[in-house]
Amino acid sequence: MTTITVTVNGIRYTSEVEPRLLLVHYLREHLNLTGTHIGCDTSQCGACVVHINGVSVKSCTTLAVQCDGAEITTIEGLSSDGQLHPLQEGFWEKHGLQCGFCTPGMIMAAADLLKRNPNPTEEEIRHGLEGNLCRCTGYENIVRAVRYAAEKMAAAQAAD
Amino acid sequence: MTATEMKERLVGRALKRREDPKLITGHGNYLDDIKLPGMLHIALVRSPYAHAKIVSIDASKALAMPGVVAVFTGKDMLDINPMPAAWQAAGVKNYPVPPRALAVDKVALVGDPVAMVVAENRYIARDAADLVEVEYEPLPAVVDARKAVEPGAPQIHEAAPNNIVFEWECGNKDAADAAIASAEVVVKEEIINQRLIPTPMETRGSIARYDPLTGEWTVWMTSQAPHVHRLLLTAFVFGVPETKLRCIAPNVGGGFGQKIFCYNDMAFTMWAARKLGRPVKFVEDRSENYKYSTHGRDHITEAELAGTRDGKITGLRVKTWANIGAYFSTVAAGIPTTLYGRIITGVYKIPAAYVHVTGAYTNTAMVDAYRGAGRPEASYLIERMVDRFAAEIGMDPAEVRRKNFIQPEDFPYDNGLGLLPYDSGNYEPALNKALEIAGYAEFRKQQEELRKQGRYLGIGISSYVEICGIAPSAWMGGQGWGAGLWESANVRVHLTGKVVVTTGSLPHGQGLETTFAQIVADELGVPYEDVEIQWGDTQGTPFGYGTYGSRSLAVGGVAIKRSVDKIKEKARKLAAHLLEANEADIVFENGRAYVKGSPDKGKTIGELAAAAAVAYNLPPGMEPFLDETSYYDPPNCTFPFGTHVSIVEVDPETGHVKLLRYIAVDDCGNQINPLIVEGQIHGGIAQGLAQALYEGAVYNEDGQLLTGTLMDYAVPTAAMVPHIETDHTVTPSPVNPLGVKGAGEAGTIASAQCVMNAIIDALAPFGVKHLQMPATPERIWKAIHGK
The missing domain is CATH 3.30.365.10 (Aldehyde oxidase/xanthine dehydrogenase, molybdopterin binding domain)
Known part of the structure; x- marks a missing residue:
């Protein structure tokens, strides 16, 4: 067993974990943050994407012990003060989800994409989300949702 | 509000969904999110062989591991019945061999579970599963449905001689034979509708809890039909009153058919919960889902279409081998019979048609309904054959369609294949609308010009009709369906x-x-x-x-x-x-x-x-x-329809296809929420075009699944799917008071042939008449180069 200290969604946790414990299992089983999902066993689907120190990472291929000292944000920590993140709003407005299983990972990956490229074209969004699979939407409305968020965030920044 | 003020109607409005707030904030409640006090975890020991006798199972090392509670094998569970074979092919003898909770004495596919380890957590369960020693005596395997029913093929089940599940037919054989024998033109093709893996993003699983004081179970399940599962598990598998089981489907992370069926894990979690007196959980990982949960399609078909030189279709004869997989899944036989053969003539008036289907066991994953279920196979077949016929007689494929469409005044329309009459339809306006959006006439000119420059563009048309709102019970009873609808x-x-x-x-x-x-x-x-x-x-x-x-x-x-x-x-x-x-x-x-x-x-x-x-x-x-x-209980099914058009460019050097445009004009009757309808259409199209371009489950001759993970099975990413243009016509259904038809499967039913017809149109200058799916660069390059 190894002791790790991590900050998840602003809360500090110190835990005893097996060295082989995957981050996704740590989040889901130890911290009960079940919004981060597992959709594959080969790191393809991206349902498990979270942010580690502000960067999107697949938590199914990260060991919990690698995150000692890190700041982690999961889908549960994306909205603040009861306000939806513009991406959450975009996915709702544009019907960017159906079954919702891929959605947390998709939103977390898109949040990182918009950080790197605040005004992506349709093609840049499609390529930027290549690490995440959705089987329901055909991606059309996911692209619209990300565009909605980009525009909303740009408008908010212009207003500041 | 005074009495004279009208409340604004919500039907027809694109309201955003009320189910979304919890799903976009990570507060959904999917199966694997559920934890019960004292819950144990199951890991399965699965066969590495496609076909083998189980000689011995030694669990002593696994049982010695701390944290392991029990190891069970199929022989421990002989007190429960196999899974039910609920929908058998109508009017003919079936040889149903459904799976048991765990395999007994022999295995019939790679991934067949032979033992289960129950442990305090999933890591221990998985470790211990590796310590269970199973000795097998491998047997020869067969994976191809047509080869499986040939003499001398490996025999999978004693109860199913020659691996035949059923032999079924519909239509008029004599009339079809005569039409083909006397036709001016006959086109013939072998058409393969490859095996697909449905791939809901959430895999499947079950959690069972048993109360020994009342003898009642609660089972949480990834299910599209919890009431049906309750009935089947109690009345058929366990032989207990229905009232002893409560089934709960929490949020379900996609189904696409794969979660309709009664699976072994529902039974073995119930059995283990009762045996151990503690709740148990089983959740597949993705490679287990790919190996053992149901697949879709997998037809080999020989098709002949007869017609006149001026474009009238006079006959259709179809012989199909439908792969059922290693065991009979819940409604497996209904899909390639009622939902395929009976709608084989699609949107066309074809006076003589005949379909013969052989269902075959093979050493592969079970095949059952996958989005569209039978109708995509039928629609792909007829739409490919119509294009093939149009090319043969040198007529515009849109014109051939117009010439043979069932006309508005023909409804209700009886297609003569044992289906209930098509409720309503008006096919030509949908076709015209799609062609207009595509700029069809302009495109043809541009295509000609570009060919001179060595650029190969193609346009594909797919006009479809499907069967939705499946019922009424009295009719479905006659179709071999074992219940009402x-x-x-x-x-x-x-x-x-x-x-x-x-x-x-x-x-x-x-x-x-x-x-x-x-x-x-x-x-x-x-x-x-x-x-x-x-x-x-x-x-x-x-x-x-x-x-x-x-x-x-x-x-x-x-x-x-x-x-x-x-x-x-x-x-x-x-x-x-x-x-x-x-x-x-x-x-x-x-x-x-x-x-x-x-x-x-x-x-x-x-x-x-x-x-x-x-x-x-x-x-x-x-x-x-x-x-x-x-x-x-409705008086009839409903019959949505539409036309999709796609435009592709093929690079003759590399065989790479670029999907330039995809246009969908669908008619699902009245729309209650157009936002949701459009979303269903988008998703359906992505699955169908993925069949045309990317996806295919591949087994080698020994029955090893070569596309066993998402690394090998090409579920498309956002960059592999084009922008989709949608429009619609509205022809209300007269069957029900809402005038609705259904939209969940239309996109999948229309799209595979839409893209394939475009690719084959692009390749016409190379003399390519047909191409099997998926149209990979390699396959296209070989077709261009005659290899």
């Missing part, structure tokens, strides 16, 4: 005026909570926010056959409407009593009942609900409460 709904208006609807339908992405609430709010005239839709738990919802086959609106939604109608009828009687008027003089609009001519004097539905609930002053003989249930 009605749906039910209960509607209650509580004392506070809040409306609760319970339904046996089960949304898992389709947005039924939103759609159903729109209907109820309009019909009852109450605020949308006051309507709650409850589903998914057999305790608290009336029986339903489940959500699949694009049937939850056309059957389940109509059951809700009929319950609302009964509520209104009772409320009208009560209003007449309270307002001291004749019932005939009561006007009901905008959620308010008033006496004709005196709109100011009335009672809202909330006031009437309160009056009915407190029951101080009811008409003689009236029971308290506004609470009504309906069981709705």
